[in-house]
Amino acid sequence: MNDETQSRPSLPDRLSVDPRSPHHVAAVFEHGIGIRLNGKDHTNVEEYCISEGWVKVPAGKTVDRKGNPLMIKLKGKVEAFYR
Template identity: 85%
Template sequence: MTEATSAPPLPDRLSIDPRSPHHVAAVFEHDIGIRLNDKDRFDVEEYCISEGWVKVPAGKTLDRKGKPLLIKLKGKVEAFYR
């Protein structure tokens, strides 16, 4: 069988945190790209296409559990496989 493995469809909302209910491990087996307002972003932790936002780390600031503090940026969000 010479069938190539197909990538699963990208969900409307996705998070890189494995504890999140929006984490889909099968999607992360492939390289994903996120574009916000027609600019590629490489630091996205979570996104929602229908609501039009992404969450990115706010510098080097950490919360009390040692995870980066996230800020929400709004705009036109596009997710794609590279």
Template identity: 80%
Template sequence: MTDTAPTDRPPLPDHLSVDPRSPHHVAAVFEHDIGIRFNGKDRFDVEEYCLSEGWIKVPAGRAVDRKGRPLLIKLKGTVEAFYR
């Protein structure tokens, strides 16, 4: 089994957002599959994270703002980001 070398992947930033309009969006990182572990559990609904401050933002149910984007809530805890 051959695994891709970690050198061809960009380093994961401290603060990353899924939203392309955000200044924290890094398109090169999203070319690879990223995993987020929050308080020891894998999360698949993370919209934004910050490793140094220890928080993630996730959608708050089905609620959307007036532009149709999901409303986000901030959860604080232990955040780990990794490539799958």
């Protein structure tokens, strides 16, 4: 377990799952990541920022004209961790 934790990159303050985003870090996604907002685990987070205290999640099945899901921003205490 100790070797595994040393090989994991540190979690950034802001991270996005979209590869086109400047906040996308591919090395982090090689490991399981968990996001907790106000003490509740969320599995559908597209982007987060710990210092600003928000996460972006899809707004149901609604999509924009390019086919990307519409996002809503939820605010609170954000914690990111490896599973």
